[in-house]
Amino acid sequence: MEGTTLSYIKLKFSPIISRKALIDTGACSNVFSQQLFDELCQDDFVASHMEVPKPEMKSVKMASGQTVAIDKQLKVSFRIAHRHFTEIFLVLPTTDSIISGNQFLRDHNTLMSPKNNILHFPDLSIQINKIKPMEGPRRTTSFKKVPVCSIKKQTIEPFQQIVLHCKLAKTTDNLQSFSGVITPNENLERELDIAITSFLSTVATDNSVYVSVFNITDHPITLPVKSEVAEFDVLTAAQAERLLPIDPNW
Secondary structure, eight states: OOSSOEEEEEEEEETTEEEEEEEOTTOSSEEEEHHHHHHHHHOTTOOOEEEEOOOSOSEEEOTTSOEEEOOEEEEEEEEETTEEEEEEEEEETTOOOOEEOHHHHHHTTOEEETTTTEEEETTEEEEOEEEEOOOSOOOOOSOOEEEEEESSOEEEOTTOEEEEEEEEOOOSSOOTTOEEEEEEOHHHHHHHTEEEOOEEEEOOGGGEEEEEEEEOSSSOEEEOTTOEEEEEEEOOHHHHTTOEEOOTTO
16 A cells, blocks of 8 residues: 555445445455454345455565454455455454455456546446645635535436536535545435445536546436535645645646
């Protein structure tokens, strides 16, 4: 997990449990935490998972240099958009990260497009969230989380991905040029069976933001006008000093 850039995709383990997974091309295995394993065991709707024999190695070395013991090894089912996967994960008791390692990327013939922030599978392309550290002052605001709403009625065709023009809900201030994290409305995702991308964004003119929405069903879905699709979590001063959206021309 070293380097200047981190890339994330959303894994959905059940109708009510989803997590962002770090794409780590330097990791030899997929990894998740004991805490997530405990949540999966308590979830009545969880996709099938079963314990498999531990690997011969007793521990793994993280990018930070820390050696972490392997608690167990599991075969777990999950979904990325409409595509289902079953993969082997190492369960580490002292990590809070979920990692999709190099083996997963190779097994599924994936290609990464850093310029477009896209992860390509043979039959599916997913927008990924990329952030990197930065230096220098940024503006601050007293706002924390602001609803993000669609500005017009929009129909999304089966298995279609669109970029939805949205605006921040009315505030007492214009947040143009402020940066923050777009967090999907998970209730809406479950209700309509759609996938909304989480990413770092900068507010455009008139408090506009653009959100990627993917219809993962086999029938059209209509989003009414003023649908609350996400929240905009304004960066604090400390966060703003560390994070910056990746340059699309990178």
